Amino acid sequence: MSITIPETDSLEIAWLGRPGSRERFRAVVAGLHLDAAELRQEGGTRGVWLTLSPLGAGALLGIPASALTGHVADLAEVAPAMAHLPEQLAACRSWPQRRALVEGALIAGRVRHEENTGGHELQATLAALSGTARVQEAARLLGCSRRHVSGTVRTGLGVTPKQYQRLLRFEAARGGLVAAARAGTVSLAAVAAASGFADQAHLTREWRAMAGCTPTEWLRAEGLAAQGPPARGRPPGHEDAPR
Template sequence: MPAHRRSAALAPFVAALSAYDLGPGGVHRGLPSSTISITIPEADSLEIGRLGSRERFRAVVAGLHLDPAELRQEGGTRGVWLTLSPPAAGALLGVPASALSGQVAELADVAPVLDYLPERLATCRSWPQRRALVEEALLAGLDRHERDTGGELPATLAALSALSALSGTARVQEAARRLGCSRRHLSGTVRGALGVTAKEYQRLLRFEAARGGLVAAARAGTVSLAAVAAAAGFADQAHLTREWRAMAGCTPTEWLRTEGLTGLTT
């Protein structure tokens, strides 16, 4: 299948698919996310430190999480990284996002049919080849899911509607009103689909908005934490800093420095 057709078919499910390079030392701080991530090193394995424990993975799937992780890759520091929308877990991997919430696991354990990917990716000689291999594997998963469900995706559509409503407002009650349902019904839908509460999902969205705002402002030359906080929906700069300490394990300015971004102001 041509590249543009593969990408179009996967667009509702795949938020990002890219090559990565952890750089000197092969270490990266993994931040809380409202998406499901899959990391496949080109060589060796990946060590993930989280919640006081460390584990090694040949290829790793991480569900929605509200805490940071440290990714360390010895030897080769490059690989393939992709993020999936929560409903994509069932459609592409065959497991609900709720089963992955707060977890990190071997890709082969979550989706045994994908256990060949690390070895095959290691034989690819270019990024286009790697990208095509991953996209074909995901499309095969989508085909299997559609055969198993007869093409019906009611749960997926309900989850997508709930997530869209939550991303469009800062209050769960307002999202429920827009959907024409009770807050309890919306909360149950989100918890069942994602494994996190509706408020926790909005907390992740706010954190991600701040992260994007910080990066954009730093690249523009100057970061005003107060402005980033207001744009992302935080009460004030202090609220932003507290959330970053709790969810990233550092302050926003500390994170920007570790990422090599400058232009810091308060």
């Protein structure tokens, strides 16, 4: 899951392949999804973007990850206590202030929802699925049936174990592409192998399905194509956005 809070302008999000799905948000919470979405923002793109683990969503926002699977929602609806966070961020004069403000809001949410931070079984199940490409093998390691693994993941995340593993591969590939682009040595075949894809063609098919474009097109759109290491003393800008 992710939270995006622009400093000033609102966000416009549309799911590719879903006619009439375009909506505008002041700040948005995006659930786990395997479909591509288009994000537009008028004016500047300054703001705060962060990701939450599936268990972190319950601890910090008070809702299970499955409640938002395949959807996006306004932050004020999901976490009413954070409704004024965008305006408060806009009033900050430095990034340390913004970071402290967001961290404080999330910590406060964790305190409010502390009684809902269970999920040890889900945590163990996700760890097992992260360590193997076979759901049956994860079930064996956990000492339960494949059906039980499937039920645990569906209840907690709203996706199947295989879909969860697709998301893991995609995120691993995204991180690999960013790192390779910054180093100036992008090899799709190498990224595919390191991320658990069968081959480069498999990586490209998944990116078309989940990002709406090829990896090369994504790098170009994010300004990462043929990018070398960042200049010394100048931190790289954040290139991520909800898919």
